[in-house]
Amino acid sequence: MPVIPINYYIFLSLALFTIGIVGVLTRRNAIIIFMCIELMLNAVNVLLVAFSKMHHVAAFATDRATTVGTEAQLFVFFIMVVAAAEVTVGLAIIVMLYRNIHSVDINFLNRLKH
Amino acid sequence: MxxxxxxxxxxxxxxxxxxxxxxxxxxxxxxxxxxxxxxxxxxxxxxxxxxxxxxxxxxxxxxxxxxxxxxxxxxxxxxxAESEPQKSKWMKFAAVLSGGSLMLILIAALKDNDGFISSMRGEGSIGLIKNLGKVLFTDYVVPFEISSILFLSAMVGAVVLGKKESSTIVS
Known part of the structure; x- marks a missing residue:
């Protein structure tokens, strides 16, 4: 029986999340920053599914008909729903921005301060 | 393996x-x-x-x-076009350093657990649509409906944002 420690999934998720953060901090293109936010959301999704599976494996040893772990997968589903709505509005904002200042460089956005 | x-x-x-x-x-x-x-x-x-x-x-x-x-x-x-202006070397270095230290701290905080994931025979039906749909439409039906309102508002928001403003057309 193949056994994968939950630590491996935690480390994978942390690495993906950190790569997303580094992308947000290093890039200046607003669309790339937006994609890095999607990457971070997906890292969290992987972790939720991994914990759901771990919980289910532990409960399955005693009860063969258990449905423990369903809630985490539904949470992931709702995160995907919210991410889809977020992408719609965010890309609309970026398109509007590009129409006004003809660039998606976030350094030109500091006029929001004034 | x-x-x-x-x-x-x-x-x-x-x-x-x-x-x-x-x-x-x-x-x-x-x-x-x-x-x-x-x-x-x-x-x-x-x-x-x-x-x-x-x-x-x-x-x-x-x-x-x-x-x-x-x-x-x-x-x-x-x-x-590959003409995107880059941040300075020091900004990139600082970003990678801060991201790396965040990962180090999170790993140090989360490394002590002994859970595991295995795949046994007969297991693995909770991820199917039958089980998820049953729970979604009984216990989580209110969040499901709220998410439909969220989608509607996101759609309206995208249309409003994407529409050309009438003032710019006039001017």
Missing amino acids: HINEILFWFLTALALFSAMMVVFSKNPVHSVLWLIMVFMAITGHYIIMNAQFLAIVNMIVYAGAIMVLFLFVIMFMNLN
Whole structure:
């Protein structure tokens, strides 16, 4: 029986999340920053599914008909729903921005301060 | 090594490499394509973990719909010129340093646990649509309806934002 420690999934998720953060901090293109936010959301999704599976494996040893772990997968589903709505509005904002200042460089956005 | 472990390591390496390429490619179109590779690898992880419905939804919604939306916007803006101004070397160094220290601290905080994931025979039906749909439409029906309102408002918001303002047309 193949056994994968939950630590491996935690480390994978942390690495993906950190790569997303580094992308947000290093890039200046607003669309790339937006994609890095999607990457971070997906890292969290992987972790939720991994914990759901771990919980289910532990409960399955005693009860063969258990449905423990369903809630985490539904949470992931709702995160995907919210991410889809977020992408719609965010890309609309970026398109509007590009129409006004003809660039998606976030350094030109500091006029929001004034 | 069992096939599951081989698949785990292969998909992990693919996901991490593609995620790096998302951040470091100069061309935004290449970034989008690498991000689709990340989502494919994550879909493979979902299948290993018996989350079949989420795997399909991840493939269709993320890799299919959302990434095509990104690609469409990038091509619409004609951004595939590689002339994006870069941040300075020191800013990049500081960003990588801070991201690395965050990962170090999170790993140090979370490394002490002994849970595990295995796949036994007869297990793995909780990720199917039958089980998830039953729970979604009984216990979670109110969040489901609220998310439909969220979608409606997002759609209206996108249309309002995307519409040309009448004042700019007049002037």
